[in-house]
Amino acid sequence: MELLTKKIINDPRSVVDETLEGFLAAHGEHYEKLPDVRGICMKQKKDKTALVIGGGSGHEPMFAFFVGDGLADAAACGNIFASPDPNTILRTAQAVDQGKGVLFVYGNYAGDNLNFDMAAELLESFGVQSKTVRVMDDVASAPKGRITDRRGIAGDFYVIKIAGAATAAGLSLEEAYRVTAKARDNVFSIGIALSGCTLPGEENPIFTLPEDEIEFGMGVHGEPGIKREKLQTADSIVSQLVEKILDESGIQDGDTVCTLVNGLGATSLSELYIINRKLKELLKATGISVYEMEVGSYITSQEMAGASITLFKLDQELKAYYDAPCRCPSYRKEEKK
Secondary structure: OOOOOOOOOOOHHHHHHHHHHHHHHHHOOOEEEOOOOOEEEEOOOOOOOEEEEEEEEOOOOOOHHHEOEOOEOEEEEEEEOOOOOHHHHHHHHHHHOOOOOEEEEEEOOHHHHHHHHHHHHHHHHOOOOEEEEEEOOEOOOOOHHHHHHOOOOOOHHHHHHHHHHHHHOOOOHHHHHHHHHHHHOOEEEEEEEEEOOOOOOOOOOOOOOOOOEEEEOOOOOOOOOOEEEEOOOHHHHHHHHHHHHHHHHOOOOOOEEEEEEEEOEOOOHHHHHHHHHHHHHHHHHHOOEEEEEEEEOOOOOOOEEEEEEEEEEEOHHHHHHHHOOEEEOOEEEOOOO
16 A cells, blocks of 8 residues: 555554554563553563553553553553543453552543543442542643643653552552652643654644744644744743743742653654753753753654653652652663662
């Protein structure tokens, strides 16, 4: 068949399944795919509260490839930019439930909310308790008065890290939920796009930008942002992004944060480090302490060009869970010496 866009794929309808097959070919000693559904889980099940994440495919390594020690126990995968169906979520949760309940963590989108809620109801009918934390870190997607309407973007990275550490520490479902929700409430992000992304097999991008324009605050599926401006220097862009996050979050002089500069798929590591350079400078000037900085492409949008900045405000409790070791093919954190 003739492909409409330049992607190294076979049938566009097989992209998700073949991606998972390739992942298991590389890492099958630790992971397995659930029969008949697009679910990935650890082969070795652990006696603890289960952490299940998920969402649309096309954001790799998020979500499927954030399953691992000290991270998620399993991930339910949907089609490209589409929520997994309730049966996939249910089967994935059942595969890792050890009788101590299931904690769901995913981005705050209508389709995910509906399908994960349906799966939670089905789990309850089977006698399995669950709790849900929806990530809503995108400060551009709704004002302060409607925080629960905000989208989940790169903040998934930190919320899943904390949830994985909390469940690995043996916390009950209620306590793991409390710690994870606390992390969710202290994560703030905003992104910028230079060009749109294209769904496999589609001829046109989800959105387009003139060659000399950029868009602030767009979503990871191509949702509209808050403004378009002419292309600027990296320092100017970062200054605007940080100003918006600090205004919306209340993070201020004396606070301690972790930071993530996340690439959206077609942004070079060089550009991400240039962003990170200015980010560190701005936070230092504001009196905000930086505990650790992450730079990389963890929550992508196919070949979208752009990046996002995330600030994760720490206290002593969250810092302890952040420091906990974890490992998956896409991210690892060693134990503090």
